[in-house]
Amino acid sequence: MSPARASRVPRHVAIIMDGNGRWARQRGWPRIRGHREGAESISAVLRVCEEVGIEVLTLYAFSVENWVRPREEVQALMSLLRRYLRQREHELHKRRVRLRAIGRLNDLPRTVRAELDRVVAATEHYGERQLVLALSYGGRAEIADAARRIAREVREGRLDPEAVNERVVAQHLYAPDLPDPDLVIRTSGELRLSNFLLWQISYAELYFTPVMWPDFREAEFRAALASYQGRRRRFGDIE
Numbered sequence: 001m002s003p004a005r006a007s008r009v010p011r012h013v014a015i016i017m018d019g020n021g022r023w024a025r026q027r028g029w030p031r032i033r034g035h036r037e038g039a040e041s042i043s044a045v046l047r048v049c050e051e052v053g054i055e056v057l058t059l060y061a062f063s064v065e066n067w068v069r070p071r072e073e074v075q076a077l078m079s080l081l082r083r084y085l086r087q088r089e090h091e092l093h094k095r096r097v098r099l100r101a102i103g104r105l106n107d108l109p110r111t112v113r114a115e116l117d118r119v120v121a122a123t124e125h126y127g128e129r130q131l132v133l134a135l136s137y138g139g140r141a142e143i144a145d146a147a148r149r150i151a152r153e154v155r156e157g158r159l160d161p162e163a164v165n166e167r168v169v170a171q172h173l174y175a176p177d178l179p180d181p182d183l184v185i186r187t188s189g190e191l192r193l194s195n196f197l198l199w200q201i202s203y204a205e206l207y208f209t210p211v212m213w214p215d216f217r218e219a220e221f222r223a224a225l226a227s228y229q230g231r232r233r234r235f236g237d238i239e
């Protein structure tokens with residue numbers, strides 16, 4: 001691929017929505033209030049995606065490591081997720097957004113899983129825009145899950161081990177049809193990727209902002225997109 005200025009709109013933006021807890025604590029409020037405000041930021045970002053024509057938005061909503069948080073917080077996050085799915089489904093229909101989920105979805109409580117499956121099925125026919133929720137997600141877990149599935153196919157004689165290459169691995173990831181993210185955003189000032197989409201972000205542009213996720217609204221998202229558009233993407237090539 002030849003070097004290209006990232007002047008076009010990214011096809012796929014992936015976001016690590018960090019800082020909800022700190023945002024709430026700074027105001028003397030319980031952490032869950034930060035998560036609730038964070039859910040509002042999702043709607044703001046979705047509006048901009050529609051306006052500028054971003055096809056895929058992937059959100060790191062719950063990591064495979066987040067299960068170790070205090071039980072009340074995990075329960076509060078799960079019920080927020082279920083409520084969000086129920087109350088915001090109309091927004092997905094209005095914007096013709098297909099909802100998908102990646103991660104170890106079997107880990108989710110039964111009621112959350114049922115709500116998720118229902119909205120995923122109800123929006124399956126929308127083709128232009130997708131909202132992908134990473135739930136009980138870990139990048140290493142995803143690669144390990146892909147390796148296990150490849151190993152099974154080899155054992156069953158359906159795949160030649162010599163044929164395993166990058167394309168085959170990519171085809172066994174959770175959502176193999178999605179384009180790789182062009183831009184990864186992390187809020188709250190942390191400069192880490194925290195096990196997010198490790199395979200898919202090899203060539204992504206990274207954008208870190210000190211803004212906490214509940215404060216990350218239209219203007220902050222537009223600033224991230226402007227930063228992306230000012231960069232040159234070389235994909236291993238020279239200038």
Ligand code: FPP
Pocket residue numbers: 017018019020021022023035036038039060061062063066080081084133188213
């Ligand atoms: C990180 O903030 C955020 C999360 C672990 C959860 C993200 C969840 C939401 C934005 C709301 C619910 C999601 C949906 C899809 C409705 P943190 O708790 O790690 O904050 P901290 O680093 O300040 O403690």
